[in-house]
Amino acid sequence: MNIAELKKNIKDKKISPSEILDIYFKKAYVVNKDTNCFISITEDYTRKRLQNSKIESELSFIPGVIKDNINIKGTITTAGSRILENYKSPYTATVVEKLGNFSLIGKGNLDAFAFGSSTENSGFGVTKNPLDTSKVPGGSSGGVAAAVVSGVSLFGIGTDTGGSVRQPASFCGLVGLKPTYGLCSRFGLIAMGSSFDVPGIIATNVSDTALVLNSIAGFDKKDSTSINIEKKDYTKLKDDSKLKVGILKMPKDGVSTEIAKAFDDSVKLFSKLNIDLVEIDFKYISYSLAIYYILVPAEISANMSRYDGIRFGFHPDKNFESISDFYKDARSKFEDEVKRRVMIGTYTLSQGYYDAYYNKATQIRNLIKNEFKEVFKDIDFLISPTTPTLPFNIGEKTKDPLSMYLSDLFTVPANLVGYPAISIPNKKIDNLYSGLQIMGRPFEEDRLLSLSYLIENQLWK
Ligand code: GLN
Numbered sequence: 001m002n003i004a005e006l007k008k009n010i011k012d013k014k015i016s017p018s019e020i021l022d023i024y025f026k027k028a029y030v031v032n033k034d035t036n037c038f039i040s041i042t043e044d045y046t047r048k049r050l051q052n053s054k055i056e057s058e059l060s061f062i063p064g065v066i067k068d069n070i071n072i073k074g075t076i077t078t079a080g081s082r083i084l085e086n087y088k089s090p091y092t093a094t095v096v097e098k099l100g101n102f103s104l105i106g107k108g109n110l111d112a113f114a115f116g117s118s119t120e121n122s123g124f125g126v127t128k129n130p131l132d133t134s135k136v137p138g139g140s141s142g143g144v145a146a147a148v149v150s151g152v153s154l155f156g157i158g159t160d161t162g163g164s165v166r167q168p169a170s171f172c173g174l175v176g177l178k179p180t181y182g183l184c185s186r187f188g189l190i191a192m193g194s195s196f197d198v199p200g201i202i203a204t205n206v207s208d209t210a211l212v213l214n215s216i217a218g219f220d221k222k223d224s225t226s227i228n229i230e231k232k233d234y235t236k237l238k239d240d241s242k243l244k245v246g247i248l249k250m251p252k253d254g255v256s257t258e259i260a261k262a263f264d265d266s267v268k269l270f271s272k273l274n275i276d277l278v279e280i281d282f283k284y285i286s287y288s289l290a291i292y293y294i295l296v297p298a299e300i301s302a303n304m305s306r307y308d309g310i311r312f313g314f315h316p317d318k319n320f321e322s323i324s325d326f327y328k329d330a331r332s333k334f335e336d337e338v339k340r341r342v343m344i345g346t347y348t349l350s351q352g353y354y355d356a357y358y359n360k361a362t363q364i365r366n367l368i369k370n371e372f373k374e375v376f377k378d379i380d381f382l383i384s385p386t387t388p389t390l391p392f393n394i395g396e397k398t399k400d401p402l403s404m405y406l407s408d409l410f411t412v413p414a415n416l417v418g419y420p421a422i423s424i425p426n427k428k429i430d431n432l433y434s435g436l437q438i439m440g441r442p443f444e445e446d447r448l449l450s451l452s453y454l455i456e457n458q459l460w461k
Pocket of ligand 1: 114117161162164192408
């Protein structure tokens with residue numbers, strides 16, 4: 001069932017809000033046993049909150065899952081890390097506030113602090129891909145994607161810093177939208193790389209994604225990077241007659257043959273539409289991944305300093321000889337990938353290496369931004385695969401962080417430049433999904449969703 005259908009059933013009184021909760025919570029416990037998609041199932045919280053509630057928002061009573069690095073007052077928000085195991089949110093993130101009285105089924109599992117591409121870096125155990133439990137669901141919003149594809153929620157909100165909404169959506173055969181930086185408030189999201197982070201949507205289809213975006217988009221004075229632009233109705237389809245779509249020239253290495261073939265096939269289908277297609281060979285885009293893994297850890301190392309056991313995080317309850325012994329103990333709860341990123345970040349920001357790494361990477365980020373601006377003067381959209389490989393096996397990449405980082409090959413450029421990008425399910429290969437990524441111009445989510453709808457409902461059928 002999609003969101004519109006469930007909404008209608010609620011309105012026509014074919015199903016009551018409490019029946020919805022009974023059905024979805026019952027299912028949530030079962031699915032969670034098989035997949036570990038939730039860090040917490042919020043049954044008590046939600047039943048209490050929705051008592052005597054009426055239809056008052058677009059998503060009233062619709063079951064949803066929120067990634068556990070997004071604050072919801074009165075729930076435990078762990079960010080997937082043991083260091084925040086007992087952290088009770090003192091306030092609610094703006095995007096969650098804007099969803100109104102939806103039915104929160106649970107908080108989705110994630111790689112600790114959203115650092116990862118497989119949900120294997122969680123302090124609360126690995127999440128399995130419900131479509132094939134020997135595979136990862138992608139990450140870092142793997143718990144959200146697993147819950148949505150299992151039908152325990154009709155939509156989910158995740159965060160996307162380098163692909164964490166689009167990549168798990170692709171691995172689970174779902175739609176994943178990373179909006180333009182500044183369209184949806186970051187207030188209440190646990191920060192990873194602040195100049196990259198955005199909240200994003202995972203849903204089973206494009207129309208539901210548009211409906212959820214209608215709720216969460218909009219200016220928020222609590223987020224200084226939020227942009228005040230005119231409100232749009234994203235569910236209204238735009239009739240774009242003469243489109244020009246850029247096809248990203250495939251890199252020589254790193255893309256699996258199945259993915260390259262699936263992408264080629266989708267490009268062939270595109271040529272059936274009344275669309276101009278041009279291949280785009282960027283000059284600087286190939287540096288994206290390298291500079292992402294300099295700039296993001298730098299921002300991470302700054303954002304992680306607050307978990308010192310005093311302001312936030314685990315507070316060891318014993319006496320120490322010195323403050324550094326205290327910190328050592330308090331921060332010992334950080335997962336390995338968290339430690340790795342803090343180490344890389346402090347290194348690239350250190351006095352001796354700042355110019356060689358951080359500064360250089362910032363300059364290249366600007367070159368890439370300028371190049372995107374130029375290229376998008378001529379094209380409306382840019383298409384590529386979402387991921388360079390199909391979902392991989394659990395454990396396959398955990399020993400080799402660099403191969404894990406390569407999963408973000410196609411997704412990080414959108415975060416470097418702040419543009420919107422969506423992943424929609426492409427062809428199934430051996431029962432696993434691949435994704436098609438479409439990137440659009442900033443704040444043109446209405447056009448991006450319209451094209452995605454067209455592809456989902458005409459081209460793929
Ligand atoms: N996989 C990427 C990383 O580990 C992206 C993570 C994200 O978008 N939160 O940095």
